[in-house]
Amino acid sequence: MKFIHISDVYLGAVPDADQVWGQTRARELWDSFIRVIDDCNRERVDLLLISGNLFARQPIKREIEELNKHLDRLERTQVVITAGSLDYIREGSLYVHNSWADHVHFVESSTVQCVDIGFLGVKVWGLSYDRPVIRERLFDDVVVSSGDDYNILLISGMDGEHCPADRRMLSTAGFDYVGIGRAGQADIREREKNAICGSLEPVNSDDDGRHGYVLGEIMDGRTTLSLVPIAKREYKDIDLVVSGGEDAADVSRRLRDMISLNGNNNIYTVFVSGQVADAGALLEELKRCGNVIKVTFADALSADIDRMKASHQGDIIERFITLLENDEDEHAGEALGVGLMALGENNTRK
Amino acid sequence: MKITDLWLTHFGKFHSKHISLNPGMNVVEGNNEAGKSTIHSFIFAMLFGLEGSADARLMRDKYKPWEDKGGYCGTMRIEEGSRAYLIERGFSKDKPYVHLTDVASGREIIPAQSKLNDLLGGMTENIYLNTVSIGQMKSVAVDELAGELKEHVNNLGSAGNINISIQGAQDTLSEGRRRLERRLSPADKVNVSELQGMYDTAILELDRNISKYSSVADRIKEGRQKEYTEYSEKQNSHDLLKRRQEELENSRRQITDEIARYEQEKGQIVARAGRKPKYLDENALRAGAKPGMPTIGLISIIMMFFMVAGAALVGVLLYNGDVSKRHAIYAFIAAAVVFVIFLNIFIVGIRIRRKRYNFFRLACDKMAKMGEAKSALSSVEEQLGKCNADLSELDSSEYFAIHEQNEELEKELLKLEYEQQNLVKNIDDISARLQAAKRAKAENDRLKDKIAAYRLAMQKLFEAAEEIENSFGEDMLRDASVYFKEVTHEAYDEIIIGRDHKPMLKRGDRIVDLTSVSRGTIEQAYLCIRLAASECIAKVSMPLLLDDTFAFFDDERTKSALKLLKNSNHQVIIMTCQKREKQLIKA
Structure with missing residues (x-):
């Protein structure tokens, strides 16, 4: 039967x-x-x-x-x-x-x-x-x-x-x-x-x-x-890594290509990581690239914290890491990332 | 720690270059592009290697030997206390290496880097670059110089790192936070609970509609069933009555027309017939009365009899000869004439009577027929009246009430069905808004988390900066002030931090802004701050490396600075393109 x-x-x-x-x-x-x-x-x-x-x-x-x-x-x-x-x-x-x-x-x-x-x-x-x-x-x-x-x-x-x-x-x-x-x-x-x-x-x-x-x-x-x-569409994820030299138009072009490759009918959640200058503007551009339902930006920094701490002994970076790495605040991890990114951007000797 | 010898085996432009250094003041003199900075960088490379930080790796590429003469390496001899060590390093990307040898025993110390870190007192590249490696200030104009010094002081004082601007970092975080706040959706776009309430209400409304719809549909079904039952019984009666009514109406019309026609015909007959004979009436006619003899007929008959009798008499008389033949003929002729006349009169009279009789009879027929018709009409009307009464009774019967009710229910059902479409459309609209609100809220929550992270970062950055300021910032400024007072021959008493974290110079009670002093003075302040920082931050005594530091110093200032350095008990290695420093040291 x-x-x-x-x-x-x-x-x-x-x-x-x-x-x-x-x-x-x-x-x-x-x-x-x-x-x-x-x-x-x-x-x-x-x-x-x-x-x-x-x-x-x-x-x-x-x-x-x-x-x-x-x-x-x-x-x-x-x-x-x-x-x-x-x-x-x-x-x-x-x-x-x-x-x-x-x-x-x-x-x-x-x-x-x-x-x-x-x-x-x-x-x-x-x-x-x-x-x-x-x-x-x-x-x-x-x-x-x-x-x-x-x-x-x-x-x-x-x-x-x-x-x-x-x-x-x-x-x-x-x-x-x-x-x-x-x-x-x-x-x-x-x-x-x-x-x-x-x-x-x-x-x-x-x-x-x-x-x-x-x-x-x-x-x-x-x-x-x-x-x-038989479903006519799938929900799919796309990872986009943005490099320093790319502007929103470049990133959008890449996303369009990836969507075309994976199926224009499908519906996408885009995970953006890397060096994003203006997340708000990029978000709007990316949403126009196809059936994009959501755009998420990765946390600011994924660096070797221990190495950074060691190489910045005695200075603000070491103190900052020390204050946050054992902080129980739920936002401590992300605060560490954005803080280090800000310090990095304002370090004239990188 | 003191550096005694440098062997730049293959490093930058140097191959097998040896430099010997004193424990006190050293001057490495040379023109521009002579390689002073190369030597400066070589010392850094020997202490820390060139594979660590990004700066180091850049340096590795920069100082790769111009000519390939068999390697990229060097050796440095250092003394720490009573012991001497030989550091040997290879800098090539593929095979970097480091060897540390105890000179006295000739034994290689393994692991080399670990021991080297101990000898450096845990000094990192970063600390080294912020303390013992002292370059020039970059700016040219005095006000820019003042700004640069402010940065250095603040950075050193609060960041412990000359290159990191805390204020800049705070501004970056603040701007980042503001950007995130700008992306927050307003409250009316994230009113999820309100929209959820509306959605639930809309669903309930649809449920109510469907419940009512089903109820009405059931009632219609029941009603139609009942209607059908009544219909079967009543509809037949109704149809029959309707047909009967129609027939009776037709009959009535026909009879009425007939009556009118009879009336008209009777009228015509009567008009043609003239006056009605007196001796005739309808009853007599009905009883079968005949037209009879008109009076003139009788008279005519009598007269004709008399004429015949008279003619007979004349005949007798003639026979008897009582009358002449001529008189008899005259009498016969007269009698015949009178006879004929009266015969005609008789005939005409009979005819007229008969004609009148016939007309009247006709008229009576018509009237009789009219009477019948009227009677029939009356009957028809009576029947019609009854039929109409029966029909009315049927019209107001329950069947029509049910039928009407069902018709109304059908309309209501249609209305409910139409309402369903609108309710569904409403649900879809609210659903769209709810989905958008949920998405916006999720995004808002995520943004708020990020904003909270930014706030936390700013707070902790502030705390960290305060810690550094408290721990050594004040010490650094105090020591720097002592040195500054010395090198300026007490022209100034101290370096202080004024409002807005601006370094200022104090002379007695006077506070002097940096923009109102010369470049040389600012450079002196810079040197003193770096020197103070190296004392405060570095944990072991390290050689001080000065790279063209005195370029903008006059002789007097140079002399004071050299004296300060000499008295600092550090080994000092001065890279310069001027002969002055050497001469002053000799002096």
Whole structure:
């Protein structure tokens, strides 16, 4: 039996809403979901599992209609959907009021229930969130039913505030697959028959790495899993070392080249180190070089403090280092760096 | 420590150059470009090597032998107390080396650099350059000189390093801090908690809308179900009644038209018929009365009878011969004529009666029909009235109420759906602002940390400068003042630090600004300060190296300075391009 597992699709969200690419990203979330539907048809997938946060908030009528439209295009795939901590089922939720097609099984229950898809020979276990935080351990007592059917468990979150559970324990509970829905990067453990599928598309700069869906197959008691990366963009880091002779235009040119090399579509956090005269002006220039979400300037000085102390015995540099190197103030390290840099700049004999 | 010999084996322009030095005053005399600075640098290189600081490495490149004659190296002999040591160094970048040999035993001391550091009393390159290696002041103009001396005093006094400007460092930090402060986003751009509150409220509003939407949708579903049920029953009745109403309306129209037509026709008939025969009325007509004989008809018949009778009589008379044939013919003709006349009258009378009878009959028919029609109309109207009443009753029935309600609910649903779009747009807008605010706040927090670091650095720099000032700054100035008083032959009493960290000269009660004294005096003050610094900072007695220090001194000043140096118990090595110093020392 072939299946695709996704979670944290965040339809309806506008990632990086304050940036120029924000609205495009919002549409790209839908595009990636549509790609999953297309892949279900192309790969002749039997089961599509969506474990939480299909939407970033409660879906509205128009969004549910669009969802129905896309799910209706599935040619042979059964769908099981659970709600997560963001799109949890509230009073009047359109998840509950929607007339789902026959091949779509929405789990309304807030306790673990079983969706029995008899003709496929599979039982899918899971629950939908009815509040944003669930601290109770609701999955500890889930027992795999006997029989020939495949058993799949879906769980969203699996951390302290969101359905806490022991991953290892779940992997030994007898399920043919445990699908964990959580934002961030995927983490596939094929031997343990479980996977965190991660979000389909990254939505902030902490979400680096590859994103996509988990494609799995259960056959003769064996489960194979792989990540299919389909995300349209990645969040990446770039290190820029500025040398003394470079002005903002030079640095910008270099950054543009690096962005071009790494993909103009991706979204970048730039770490700048080296000799930066005017960080403020450089920041503005760099932000214009492409999809640059953040620019961070490294601390002022990374020098061999001991050597500096030794070679400046008796003078201000030695005294300054002595005063700060054992200071417990949280800013002492950085104060040492900027102070030494200032002293260095005002040392006529370097 | 004293330096006794220098062997510049391969160093700069020198190859196998040997210089012997006295323990007291030494003058290395030569023209410009003769190599005095090379010798000065050689001594530095022998003591500290050329692979340490950036300055040292620059020096290594600068003094690489002009001609490759087998190396880049030198040897120096020093004495410390009763012991003599030989320092041998190689300066090439690839294979630098240092050997230290105890001259008496001939044993090499390992590790060489460690022992050398001990002999130097831990003196570093930095201290050496700030103390015992005394060059010239750089400036030319007197006011610039005064500024340069101020820098030296302050730097030495507070930095312990002639080249580091504390004020400059503080200004740099201050400017750096101000730049960071300028990058801080204003409060209204980082109001994360306010925006988060707005976002949460917007989400709640959407939740409320969706809840209401679902509730209305449910009500519509229920209402439509009920409407359908009522509809099934009532709609049929309604349709039937509507059809009936329509039929009855049509009937009424038709009957009304008919009545009007009958009226019109009757009118036309009556108009044509003339007066209504008196003997005829509708009842008689209905009872089947016939037109009957008009009076003139009877008269005509009687008259015709009389004519026939008369003709018969005449005939009899004629037969009897009572009348002449001619009279009889006249009588027959007259009777015939009268007979014909009355016959015509009779016929016409009958015809007229019959015509009138027919018209009247027609008119009566029409009236009868009109009567029927009116009666039918009345019936239709009665039925129509009932039908309308039934319809009204149906109109005000529950079905239409439900239908109306559902229509209103549908409108409300549409409105709620439209509102959803606006609420989502609002959420997106707030989300954008919230994300921007979070980013700005994170950046602000980072900038504030950096600003705090700058403040801390400025504070600690100030503390460090104070420590140095307190520890030796005052001592240095006191010693410098003593030397200065001596070299100026008590022209001045002391060097003090005035306002704004400016060094000033004191003569009795008078305070003299440096800009109002000669270059020579300032240079003298500089020499005394350097000498005082070397005493205060350096922990062992080191040779003093003076490189063209007296260039701007007159003879008298030079003499005083040399005397001061001689009395300082340091070995003094003077590099100069003037013969004067040698002569004065000899003298």
